[in-house]
Amino acid sequence: MPCSAERPAALAALETELASLAGQGLQRRRRIVEGVCGPLVEVDGRTQLAFASNDYLGLAGHRDIVAAAREGAERYGIGSGASHLVSGHSRAHELLEARLAGFVGMPRALGFCTGYMANLAVIPALLGRNDAVFADRLNHASLVDAAVLSRAEHHRFPHRDLAALERQLARSEAPRKLIATDAVFSMDGDIAPLPGLLDLAQKHDAWLLADDAHGFGVLGPQGRGTLAHFGLASPRLILMGTLGKAAGVAGAFVAAHETVIEWLLQRSRPYIFTTAAPPLLAHALLTAIDLIERGDARRAHLNALIARLRDGLNGLRWPLADSRTPIQPLIIGDNHATLAVAQALDAQGIWTPAIRPPTVPRGEARLRISLTAAHDEVQVERLVSALRALA
Numbered sequence: 172m173p174c175s176a177e178r179p180a181a182l183a184a185l186e187t188e189l190a191s192l193a194g195q196g197l198q199r200r201r202r203i204v205e206g207v208c209g210p211l212v213e214v215d216g217r218t219q220l221a222f223a224s225n226d227y228l229g230l231a232g233h234r235d236i237v238a239a240a241r242e243g244a245e246r247y248g249i250g251s252g253a254s255h256l257v258s259g260h261s262r263a264h265e266l267l268e269a270r271l272a273g274f275v276g277m278p279r280a281l282g283f284c285t286g287y288m289a290n291l292a293v294i295p296a297l298l299g300r301n302d303a304v305f306a307d308r309l310n311h312a313s314l315v316d317a318a319v320l321s322r323a324e325h326h327r328f329p330h331r332d333l334a335a336l337e338r339q340l341a342r343s344e345a346p347r348k349l350i351a352t353d354a355v356f357s358m359d360g361d362i363a364p365l366p367g368l369l370d371l372a373q374k375h376d377a378w379l380l381a382d383d384a385h386g387f388g389v390l391g392p393q394g395r396g397t398l399a400h401f402g403l404a405s406p407r408l409i410l411m412g413t414l415g416k417a418a419g420v421a422g423a424f425v426a427a428h429e430t431v432i433e434w435l436l437q438r439s440r441p442y443i444f445t446t447a448a449p450p451l452l453a454h455a456l457l458t459a460i461d462l463i464e465r466g467d468a469r470r471a472h473l474n475a476l477i478a479r480l481r482d483g484l485n486g487l488r489w490p491l492a493d494s495r496t497p498i499q500p501l502i503i504g505d506n507h508a509t510l511a512v513a514q515a516l517d518a519q520g521i522w523t524p525a526i527r528p529p530t531v532p533r534g535e536a537r538l539r540i541s542l543t544a545a546h547d548e549v550q551v552e553r554l555v556s557a558l559r560a561l562a
């Protein structure tokens with residue numbers, strides 16, 4: 172096709188918008204990481220001490236998982252070739268679903284390519300127009316998008332506010348209701364009041380969808396997740412767990428009552444209309460789940476690092492959010508000020524991401540410090556000293 176000299180007006184509009192993002196300190200840029208995810212990474216030609224990943228147990232580069240992936244590639248090849256319901260559902264996917272269901276103590280599990288897709292699958296499969304979603308205001312973007320996609324009414328309640336949620340539920344006449352929450356909030360690190368949410372779900376005949384992207388592998392006995400941490404079980408509970416964070420690989424699963432899973436398999440579009448993930452990933456995940464289950468020492472070390480960081484940053488000008496999970500946000504507020512602190516750390520070889528709107532509310536920009544079991548105490552001390560000097 173000949174290249175036309177015509178320039179769409181819409182391009183100029185995009186350029187104006189991009190310039191405006193930059194002016195507000197909201198432009199994002201990607202950095203190129205060489206090699207394996209870990210505490211020390213080579214970025215833009217320099218070695219950086221990173222507090223940026225969600226690889227909470229330090230499994231992303233674990234040699235047993237790498238070996239399992241290689242073995243999976245030998246056994247299953249690379250591509251799955253089709254969607255699960257056509258011909259892409261391999262033995263490895265089947266084994267992983269059974270392993271995950273057993274591990275989290277739910278009747279059945281279903282695998283997804285990503286957590287984003289798993290959330291987009293669940294809400295629109297269970298609700299439609301005239302139904303209602305009740306969502307914590309700080310929920311992950313994928314839960315927000317899932318609610319919009321379902322066309323149900325979308326009620327957002329103040330963060331962790333059970334009383335406000337109860338009023339919304341009591342007022343609703345929707346025939347089908349679903350409460351959706353991050354189990355561990357991704358940008359705050361605090362934990363949802365799941366026992367109270369489940370009580371309300373029972374009282375108001377609603378589903379409870381818990382997105383455990385950040386609790387799976389980290390919380391609960393043997394890392395079984397946030398529902399296990401609270402000892403919760405109910406046919407109303409739908410657990411979404413991701414496998415690219417603490418599990419160190421990729422993908423996600425939904426675990427729930429047998430009937431819910433069968434319904435998702437039959438009806439959810441992000442399950443049906445996509446090519447199944449490479450079976451070698453499912454095969455590698457079997458090893459990752461074993462490592463999570465046997466990972467008490469990793470979790471104990473991680474918890475010691477969390478305590479050390481909180482101790483070290485206590486009384487600083489910028490408050491740490493009230494979190495006992497590996498997500499430790501330092502709230503700075505202003506976008507430019509947050510970027511300036513991130514850049515000052517960067518100059519010292521420390522990488523902590525500056526999180527700004529729309530990922531967090533306006534005026535609450537922060538450094539999202541995330542700790543992993545692969546960090547050591549000296550590294551945490553280095554971050555603490557650098558932050559104390561900057562403050």
Ligand SMILES: *Cc1c(COP(=O)(O)O)cnc(C)c1O
Pocket residue numbers: 284285286287288290311313353357382384385413414415422423
């Ligand atoms: C990361 C994340 C997701 C999305 O999971 P992916 O597997 O990365 O697509 C969903 N919910 C929450 C709370 C997350 O943090």
